[in-house]
Amino acid sequence: MTHRKPFVAGNWKMNLDRRSAVDLVARMREHLGSRTDVDVAVFPPAVYLDEVGRAVAGSPIRFGGQNCCDEEAGAFTGEISAAMLSDVGCPLVLLGHSERRHVYGETDELVQRKVGVALGHGLEVVLCVGETIEEREGGKTEEVCRRQLTAGLSGVAEGDMPRITIAYEPVWAIGTGHTATPAQAGEAHGYLRGLASGLYGEGVASGVRILYGGSVKPDNVAELMAVPDIDGALVGGASLKAELFLPIMDLGKH
Ligand code: 13P
Numbered sequence: 001m002t003h004r005k006p007f008v009a010g011n012w013k014m015n016l017d018r019r020s021a022v023d024l025v026a027r028m029r030e031h032l033g034s035r036t037d038v039d040v041a042v043f044p045p046a047v048y049l050d051e052v053g054r055a056v057a058g059s060p061i062r063f064g065g066q067n068c069c070d071e072e073a074g075a076f077t078g079e080i081s082a083a084m085l086s087d088v089g090c091p092l093v094l095l096g097h098s099e100r101r102h103v104y105g106e107t108d109e110l111v112q113r114k115v116g117v118a119l120g121h122g123l124e125v126v127l128c129v130g131e132t133i134e135e136r137e138g139g140k141t142e143e144v145c146r147r148q149l150t151a152g153l154s155g156v157a158e159g160d161m162p163r164i165t166i167a168y169e170p171v172w173a174i175g176t177g178h179t180a181t182p183a184q185a186g187e188a189h190g191y192l193r194g195l196a197s198g199l200y201g202e203g204v205a206s207g208v209r210i211l212y213g214g215s216v217k218p219d220n221v222a223e224l225m226a227v228p229d230i231d232g233a234l235v236g237g238a239s240l241k242a243e244l245f246l247p248i249m250d251l252g253k254h
Contacts, residue, residue, distance in 0.1 A: 004207065004208075004209050004231045005037070005038065005039055005209075005231075006037070006038045006039070006225065006231060006232045006251055007038070007039040007040075007041070007165065007209050007211060007231060007232035008038055008039070008040050008041075008232050008233050008235065008248055008249050008251070009040070009041040009042065009043065009126065009211065009232070009233070009234050009235065009239075010041070010042045010043065010235050010236075010239025010240075010245055011043045011066065011094060011097070011213070011234055011235065011236050011239065012042060012043060012044050012045060012066075012239060012240060013045075013066070013099070013236060014045060015045075015240050016044070016045070016048070016240060018048055018051060021044055021045075021048045021051065021052055021055075022051060022052070022055050024042075024240070024241075024242055024245075025042060025052055025055045025056055025061060026055060027242040027246065028040065028042075028061055028242065028245065028246065028249065029055070029056065029059045029061055031242075031246045031249065032059065032060060032061065032249065034060070035060070036060065038232075038249060038250075038251065039060070039062070039232070040060065040061050040062070040249055041061065041062040041063060041064060041092055042056075042061065042062075042063050042064075042239070043063070043064050043065065043066045043092070043094050044063065044066075045066070046065060046066070046080050049063065049065065049085070049088050049090060050088045053088055053089045053090070062091050062092055063090060063091075063092065064085070064090045064091065064092025064093050064094060064123070064124075064126070065080065065085040065090055065092070065093045065094065066093075066094050066097065067080070067093070067094065067095065067097070067100055067114075068080055068081060068082045068084075068085055068093050068095070068114055068117065068118055068123075069081050069082070069114070069117070070110055070113035070114045070117055071117070072117065081117075081121075082114075082117045082118045082120070082121040082123055083121050085118075085121070085123060086121045086122055086123060090123065091123065091124055092123060092124045092125075092126060093118045093123045093124075093125055093126070094125075094126045094128065094167075094234075095111055095114050095115055095118065095125055095126070095127055095128070095152070096111040096114075096115075096127050096128045096129065096148065096152055097128045097169070098128060098130055098169055098171045098174060099174075102132070102171065108147060108148060108151035108152070109151065111127075111148075111151065111152050112151050112152055112154055112155060115127060115152055115153070115155065115156060116155045116156075119156065119160050119163060123163070124163040124164070124165065125163060125164050125165070126165045126166075126167050126211070126234065127149075127152045127153070127164060127165070127166055127167065128167040128168075128169050128213070128234070129144075129145050129148035129149050129152065129166065129167070129168060129169070129192070130144075130145070130148075130168055130169040130170045130171055130174075130188075130213075130214070131144040131145065131170055131171065131172075132144075132171040132172065133171065133172035136170065136172065141170075141188065142191055145168070145188060145191060145192055145195070146191075146195055149166065149192060149195050149196070150195065150199070153196075153199060158200050158201075158204060161196075161200055161204050161207075161208060162207065164208060165208070165209045165210075165211060166192055166196070166208060166209070166210045166211070167210070167211040167212075167213050167234045168185065168188050168189055168192060168210060168211070168212055168213070169212075169213035169214050169234060170184075170185075170188070170214050171214075172214075173213075173214025173215050174213065174214045174215070174236065175215070175236060175237060176214075176215060177215050178214075178215060179214060179215040179216065179217070179220050179224075180212065180214055182223050182224055182226065182227045182230075185212045185224060185227060185230055186227040186228070186229055186230065189210045189212065189227065189229035189230055190229045192210055192229075193205050193206075193208070193210060193229055196208050209231040209232060210229060210230065210231050211230075211231060211232040211233055211234045212224050212230050212232075212233055212234070213233065213234030213235065213236070215237075216233040216234075216235045216238060216248060217238050217244065217248070218238070218244055218247035218248055218252055219252065220252075221233055221247075221248050221251055221252040222251060222252030222253060223252075225251050225252070233248060235248055
């Protein structure tokens with residue numbers, strides 16, 4: 001079986017300020033030391049990317065944008081391009097987050113274009129998918145995951161798959177405290193890996209990391225990580241405080 005290194009990422013969303021962002025990454029950096037058993041990343045608000053980039057330089061902590069524009073450059077007020085993320089040294093970008101899809105109306109087609117532009121600029125993409133509570137209760141979880149994943153990956157060549165991480169984030173679990181059970185998450189992750197296998201073959205699919213996101217906390221991360229197809233966590237609220245995020249970075253083992 002392919003070894004997939006655990007990957008823990010903090011999506012700060014529209015939170016923290018310059019000072020608390022830098023303090024938080026300093027705590028993370030100190031805690032992580034030179035450990036290489038887990039990959040760690042943060043997704044700060046765009047205005048703090050440069051500063052956070054400097055604060056993590058020389059450490060194993062990586063950072064990325066929470067979104068990018070599907071266009072290369074030009075008259076797109078308020079947008080940030082993939083080239084700009086790359087220019088400030090970001091290795092990563094988060095795309096298709098449920099808040100982008102549901103609050104800002106991003107469609108599968110838009111997310112697909114963003115994935116293409118981001119890969120074109122050398123970024124690694126964390127592609128988020130997940131169903132709403134209505135979709136789950138209507139028995140549509142797999143249909144929604146299939147639609148979002150196949151659209152998001154539709155322009156991605158097999159050779160670019162090492163730069164793709166999938167994040168399964170059921171919308172009903174985000175910020176609600178209603179974490180998916182390990183069984184629910186495991187079922188969705190297994191389904192997503194099966195889809196990736198159908199698209200790219202088992203060899204590629206077995207190397208793709210699939211993160212779980214939605215009310216991950218220090219006391220539930222270990223049971224989630226014990227599920228074979230769960231390769232890490234994408235953490236919102238609990239990534240904002242060192243006392244919560246550091247134990248999550250340890251995968252709840254200490
Ligand atoms: P919470 O951890 O706050 O539920 O947020 C999850 C999320 O949306 C991460 O991208």
